[in-house]
Amino acid sequence: MSGNQKDVGDDAPSLHHDRPNWWVHGLLTIAAMISVFPLLRILGVSLRPGDKIFSTELELLPESPTIANYVEVLTDTNFFLWLFNSLVITGLTALIGVCLAATAAYALSRYKFPGRATMLIFLMATQMMPAVVLLLPLYFMLQKMQLINSYAGVIVAYCVTTLPFTIWLLKGYFDTVPRSLEEAAQVDGLTEIGSFWRIVLPLSTPSLAIAALFCVTQAWNEYIVARVVLQSSELYTWPMGLFELQGEFDTRWGLFAAASVLVTIPVVAVFLYSSKWLLSGLTLGGVKG
Amino acid sequence: MTASLTITNVIKAFGKKRVIDNLSFSVRPGEFVVLVGPSGCGKSTMLRAIAGLERIDSGTIGIGDRDVTRLDPKDRDIAMVFQDYALYPHKTVYENIAFGLRVRKVDSATIAQRVDEAAAKLGLVHYLDRRPGALSGGQRQRVAIGRAIVRKPKVFLFDEPLSNLDAKLRGTMRIELAKLHKDLAATIIYVTHDQVEAMTLADRIIVLNGGTIQQMGTPLDLYYHPRNVFVATFIGSPPMNLIEGQLVHADGELIFRSTGGIVVTVPKAFRDTVERLAKPGETLLWGMRPENMHVEEHPVTKTKPVHSVYDARVSVTEMLGASSSVVCDILGHELHIMLPEPHRPKRGDIIRLAWASKHFYLFSKNSGLSVSEDLNG
Numbered sequence: 001m002s003g004n005q006k007d008v009g010d011d012a013p014s015l016h017h018d019r020p021n022w023w024v025h026g027l028l029t030i031a032a033m034i035s036v037f038p039l040l041r042i043l044g045v046s047l048r049p050g051d052k053i054f055s056t057e058l059e060l061l062p063e064s065p066t067i068a069n070y071v072e073v074l075t076d077t078n079f080f081l082w083l084f085n086s087l088v089i090t091g092l093t094a095l096i097g098v099c100l101a102a103t104a105a106y107a108l109s110r111y112k113f114p115g116r117a118t119m120l121i122f123l124m125a126t127q128m129m130p131a132v133v134l135l136l137p138l139y140f141m142l143q144k145m146q147l148i149n150s151y152a153g154v155i156v157a158y159c160v161t162t163l164p165f166t167i168w169l170l171k172g173y174f175d176t177v178p179r180s181l182e183e184a185a186q187v188d189g190l191t192e193i194g195s196f197w198r199i200v201l202p203l204s205t206p207s208l209a210i211a212a213l214f215c216v217t218q219a220w221n222e223y224i225v226a227r228v229v230l231q232s233s234e235l236y237t238w239p240m241g242l243f244e245l246q247g248e249f250d251t252r253w254g255l256f257a258a259a260s261v262l263v264t265i266p267v268v269a270v271f272l273y274s275s276k277w278l279l280s281g282l283t284l285g286g287v288k289g
Numbered sequence: 290m291t292a293s294l295t296i297t298n299v300i301k302a303f304g305k306k307r308v309i310d311n312l313s314f315s316v317r318p319g320e321f322v323v324l325v326g327p328s329g330c331g332k333s334t335m336l337r338a339i340a341g342l343e344r345i346d347s348g349t350i351g352i353g354d355r356d357v358t359r360l361d362p363k364d365r366d367i368a369m370v371f372q373d374y375a376l377y378p379h380k381t382v383y384e385n386i387a388f389g390l391r392v393r394k395v396d397s398a399t400i401a402q403r404v405d406e407a408a409a410k411l412g413l414v415h416y417l418d419r420r421p422g423a424l425s426g427g428q429r430q431r432v433a434i435g436r437a438i439v440r441k442p443k444v445f446l447f448d449e450p451l452s453n454l455d456a457k458l459r460g461t462m463r464i465e466l467a468k469l470h471k472d473l474a475a476t477i478i479y480v481t482h483d484q485v486e487a488m489t490l491a492d493r494i495i496v497l498n499g500g501t502i503q504q505m506g507t508p509l510d511l512y513y514h515p516r517n518v519f520v521a522t523f524i525g526s527p528p529m530n531l532i533e534g535q536l537v538h539a540d541g542e543l544i545f546r547s548t549g550g551i552v553v554t555v556p557k558a559f560r561d562t563v564e565r566l567a568k569p570g571e572t573l574l575w576g577m578r579p580e581n582m583h584v585e586e587h588p589v590t591k592t593k594p595v596h597s598v599y600d601a602r603v604s605v606t607e608m609l610g611a612s613s614s615v616v617c618d619i620l621g622h623e624l625h626i627m628l629p630e631p632h633r634p635k636r637g638d639i640i641r642l643a644w645a646s647k648h649f650y651l652f653s654k655n656s657g658l659s660v661s662e663d664l665n666g
Binding site: 178180181183184185186187188189190191194199202203 | 340341342361362363367368369371372373375376377378379388389392393436440
């Protein structure tokens with residue numbers, strides 16, 4: 001009996017450390033390929049010359065690649081206008097969304113008040129609903145507030161839809177910041193708001209970065225709400241602009257692909273830049289204690 | 290710079306439970322006062338109320354001649370050292386110590402001078418560029434103290450500052466705190482549940498239980514003249530033994546006889562008070578300090594009084610080096626005693642013990658109050 005146990009004990013570590021786990025690595029490689037393939041296809045299509053656009057060949061780099069599609073997107077369409085609109089809306093959504101989430105999460109983390117638990121559950125529940133369900137009531141509300149066809153309209157809508165998640169995220173983080181830090185700061189001479197601003201927020205940069213990143217990805221890629229709220233073409237965001245390239249009888253797939261590649265660059269850049277915070281932030285809550 | 294502190298009729302309740310029940314005391318400028326009591330006695334709440342971190346329901350708190358009851362913590366001119374140190378993890382040691390001064394817009398030359406002074410005093414000179422995460426527990430505690438002293442506040446508040454340190458470091462820090470108090474001549478309110486800290490550090494101890502003051506006085510006052518059973522058993526280590534029994538008169542003497550048959554003559558100096566305060570036939574508790582029992586070397590003779598000398602069966606001995614802590618049984622009473630060298634009885638040994646002390650503690654079992662000394666007037 002004891003001999004058996006010893007054998008298992010001797011073998012188990014070598015399984016993990018000496019031999020790579022082929023099964024796991026194989027599966028991960030396949031999964032990675034599946035998710036990267038469409039992106040590579042888009043890149044390939046965007047480089048195709050016009051007469052090859054409907055080619056069924058699968059090679060990644062087409063014969064005689066060209067940047068004509070990129071040139072056309074940048075010169076013949078309103079690409080820069082769409083990009084500008086998207087940047088404004090995304091930036092403001094992230095800024096306002098994170099500010100609101102941080103203050104709300106702080107209140108939920110630090111103060112006891114009637115309805116606190118209900119509010120947290122309610123916030124969670126709204127996450128379970130598909131966003132499309134909210135579309136019609138949202139439209140009427142924005143109309144009442146005369147926010148239809150304005151930046152403010154979409155920004156309000158985006159903030160509302162991202163807040164539940166970001167509030168939960170930040171509340172969870174604030175819960176791990178010891179209260180005595182704020183108390184020490186108050187004894188040192190800060191007000192309650194001052195200690196939130198100068199002690200809690202600087203300590204929470206990883207989670208604030210995650211919250212902001214979440215808002216950015218949500219707002220940057222959103223289409224349906226923007227479609228409903230924004231009506232005049234000078235307010236179009238890039239996903240709506242891309243749809244403009246779809247004509248009644250034909251779709252300019254080359255332009256479509258080139259524009260898609262271009263708009264992916266900012267999000268990927270933001271993601272890569274913030275990934276170190278993202279990783280440390282995701283583990284912080286668990287390690288502190 | 291230092292100031293007095295006056296607490297008047299302070300009440301604080303959490304829900305229905307009063308954690309501070311009409312507390313009043315005052316602290317002289319430069320005095321080191323320790324609030325001591327078991328957990329949940331209200332000592333930390335009282336300290337937090339003095340700091341302004343906890344609003345009180347009624348009563349007043351005065352620092353110097355200023356009523357600070359309704360002021361924010363930042364306006365009270367106090368500094369506090371927290372149990373978990375509460376250092377700002379994202380700031381260096383220097384910035385941690387300087388933070389309070391920066392917030393108060395002190396010019397940076399003064400800040401540098403005060404931080405350097407404090408760092409020198411606390412042995413932190415080489416650690417000023419580090420972050421708290423890179424320091425040991427003792428060093429963190431020093432930084433927390435540094436942060437308090439650079440502010441030169443009117444009153445220092447310490448909330449169980451040594452409880453997160455290991456035993457050896459606690460001893461060292463205790464001595465350093467005592468020195469620091471001498472150096473700064475500051476008013477200090479110090480909260481602890483450790484009666485050793487209270488005894489060694491305090492000019493005056495306030496023993497709290499259930500939100501009320503059990504007794505206030507110098508450490509020796511509380512040790513020699515405990516007002517009630519709670520204080521008697523809380524102060525002193527190991528705690529005082531309590532032996533149940535009654536008073537009887539015999540041969541013109543007043544005698545305490547325990548339920549098991551231990552007999553102690555009430556010393557003459559205490560006799561009048563005991564007769565006045567103890568109700569006839571009342572069940573009493575004789576308080577016997579572990580250090581007041583000694584091994585009787587000489588055989589019992591006719592000339593020595595036979596009572597107060599008993600054979601004890603040893604059940605547990607803890608060797609502490611120069612002394613031994615012994616649990617033994619005398620006539621069915623389990624007693625805890627401390628014996629100096631060379632006595633090291635083993636389990637099962639029979640030793641002959643005698644009680645001798647100038648101090649005599651007798652309490653009413655019913656009220657818990659002392660009947661051997663009139664301390665309740």
